[in-house]
Amino acid sequence: MAVETVELEHVPSSYRIYLALFRNVKNAAFLHQQxxxxxxxxxxxxxxxxxxxxxxxxxxxxxxxxxxxVNGALRTPNVHSETVVSLSxxxxxxxxxxxxxVSPSTTDLFVVKIAFPSDSNPVPPSADAISQxxxxxVEGDAVPATDDTIETITDxxxxxxxxxxxxxxxxxxxxDELVKRKEIERLVLGGMALRGV
Numbered sequence: 001m002a003v004e005t006v007e008l009e010h011v012p013s014s015y016r017i018y019l020a021l022f023r024n025v026k027n028a029a030f031l032h033q034q035x036x037x038x039x040x041x042x043x044x045x046x047x048x049x050x051x052x053x054x055x056x057x058x059x060x061x062x063x064x065x066x067x068x069x070v071n072g073a074l075r076t077p078n079v080h081s082e083t084v085v086s087l088s089x090x091x092x093x094x095x096x097x098x099x100x101x102v103s104p105s106t107t108d109l110f111v112v113k114i115a116f117p118s119d120s121n122p123v124p125p126s127a128d129a130i131s132q133x134x135x136x137x138v139e140g141d142a143v144p145a146t147d148d149t150i151e152t153i154t155d156x157x158x159x160x161x162x163x164x165x166x167x168x169x170x171x172x173x174x175x176d177e178l179v180k181r182k183e184i185e186r187l188v189l190g191g192m193a194l195r196g197v
Contacts (some may be wrong), residue, residue, distance in 0.1 A: 111134060
């Protein structure tokens with residue numbers, strides 16, 4: 001099965017969070033087009049996996065988006081676009097889509113589906129239905145969304161640019177890559193948390 005069910009603390013039980021990671025994606029342009037066309041069948045958060053440093057980085061954005069949804073505070077059309085925007089350390093929505101969302105050149109792709117009952121959709125799709133839809137529509141290899149896998153995908157230069165972490169001599173001077181990665185994660189999470197404060 002391509003889809004993992006993720007449990008997050010403090011998320012209402014009516015919300016179900018599903019996560020998938022695909023490598024060697026061949027049809028990112030098609031998926032990007034579905035988003036631009038606002039195709040309701042493709043209501044997912046499609047995130048370029050090279051922009052993510054860890055599971056906690058991604059799941060922090062999911063949590064922020066769900067929280068905004070629960071509290072009626074979405075700044076974007078839905079909880080999925082809100083997830084992409086929640087990754088950003090700035091308030092510029094278009095910039096967040098450009099930096100973190102799927103693009104026609106994306107080859108590694110996170111797919112997040114946040115399912116919950118709504119007036120228009122009282123019975124949200126099941127994990128099996130989501131998994132089947134992704135299997136049918138994403139041309140790529142499903143892989144486990146572990147930190148070890150994410151580490152091989154992250155484009156650290158892009159992440160540092162997106163979160164304005166360049167020119168930090170103390171960070172550059174850390175020789176232990178694991179320690180440096182944890183510091184980058186901490187700075188990224190801090191940047192996301194401080195946005196709009």
